[in-house]
Amino acid sequence: KILVLGSNGQIGTELVNALRNGYGNDNVVACDIRRPDYETKNAGPFEFVNVLDKDILKDIFNKYKPTQVYLLAALLSATGEQNPKLAWDLNMNGLLNVLDLALIYKTAKVYWPSSIAVFGPNSPKNNTPQYCTMDPNTVYGISKLAGERWCEYYFQKYNLDVRSIRYPGLISWKAAPGGGTTDYAIHIFHEALKKGSYASFLSATTELPMMYMEDAIRGTIELMDAPASQISIRSSYNFAGVSFTPEVLASEIRKHIPDFKLSYTENDPRQEIANSWPSSIDDSYAKKDWLWEPTFDLAKMTEDMLANLKK
Ligand code: VAH
Numbered sequence: 554k555i556l557v558l559g560s561n562g563q564i565g566t567e568l569v570n571a572l573r574n575g576y577g578n579d580n581v582v583a584c585d586i587r588r589p590d591y592e593t594k595n596a597g598p599f600e601f602v603n604v605l606d607k608d609i610l611k612d613i614f615n616k617y618k619p620t621q622v623y624l625l626a627a628l629l630s631a632t633g634e635q636n637p638k639l640a641w642d643l644n645m646n647g648l649l650n651v652l653d654l655a656l657i658y659k660t661a662k663v664y665w666p667s668s669i670a671v672f673g674p675n676s677p678k679n680n681t682p683q684y685c686t687m688d689p690n691t692v693y694g695i696s697k698l699a700g701e702r703w704c705e706y707y708f709q710k711y712n713l714d715v716r717s718i719r720y721p722g723l724i725s726w727k728a729a730p731g732g733g734t735t736d737y738a739i740h741i742f743h744e745a746l747k748k749g750s751y752a753s754f755l756s757a758t759t760e761l762p763m764m765y766m767e768d769a770i771r772g773t774i775e776l777m778d779a780p781a782s783q784i785s786i787r788s789s790y791n792f793a794g795v796s797f798t799p800e801v802l803a804s805e806i807r808k809h810i811p812d813f814k815l816s817y818t819e820n821d822p823r824q825e826i827a828n829s830w831p832s833s834i835d836d837s838y839a840k841k842d843w844l845w846e847p848t849f850d851l852a853k854m855t856e857d858m859l860a861n862l863k864k
């Protein structure tokens with residue numbers, strides 16, 4: 554069995570579907586603190602689980618004896634800044650609870666997502682390398698960097714097969730994003746179709762690394778399927794798709810909606826977060842170790858987002 558903890562979020566919703574397609578509906582157990590708002594195409598087992606409740610989490614491990622666990626429950630960057638202590642508690646203790654239970658129940662593989670938020674103002678901005686100065690200044694970024702160190706620690710000390718990716722901003726049409734700094738790049742599509750205009754909370758020239766969800770899900774499963782001998786990084790892999798600014802994204806949208814208007818709001822706290830993050834990422838280790846290759850460029854992503862949202 555495969556457990557997906559945080560199955561209702563932006564990533565979990567699509568990952569559960571992809572895993573159920575590959576492993577069969579009954580073999581993938583979706584776990585969240587809320588029931589999914591809508592029926593997923595691939596219905597399967599669901600459990601109410603709060604990853605901070607170690608007793609319930611232990612019961613779930615005991616009940617399913619999972620071979621793989623994906624831990625996706627987290628607070629993202631913008632929401633994290635509104636509630637720093639909760640973000641630290643959930644992002645850190647959720648991870649430690651899962652790592653400990655994975656050892657006890659001999660889970661074969663654990664997946665935990667990190668983020669480009671592990672980088673900070675003194676990290677190189679362009680083509681940010683795997684190994685460089687990392688001084689995250691959001692609680693989200695601090696918790697992701699600390700989490701990466703714990704993942705590597707459990708691998709080195711206890712031989713736990715933990716794998717991780719530093720996601721860029723993920724663009725998807727199926728499930729809503731949950732309080733991140735990159736969310737503008739999703740809202741813009743919804744508003745472009747609904748109103749023909751959008752007010753971006755990030756400035757025209759803020760360039761951030763992004764990726765289409767379909768690529769991200771495929772990459773995640775490819776990493777998990779790769780032979781352990783090919784995984785040279787046990788903290789978390791740099792992972793890249795496309796980079797763009799709100800301005801560049803708007804011109805791509807205008808190829809489909811010629812009158813689309815983009816304006817900007819000022820003094821949004823998310824701007825400061827975005828300013829501390831890289832503009833583009835060097836993911837050569839992922840390419841070399843497990844043959845990662847993205848397939849969605851800006852044009853293909855924009856076309857697919859608009860076509861699906863229109864439906
Ligand atoms: C956030 N989408 O904005 C997340 C992400 C690249 C950043 O981890 O908080």
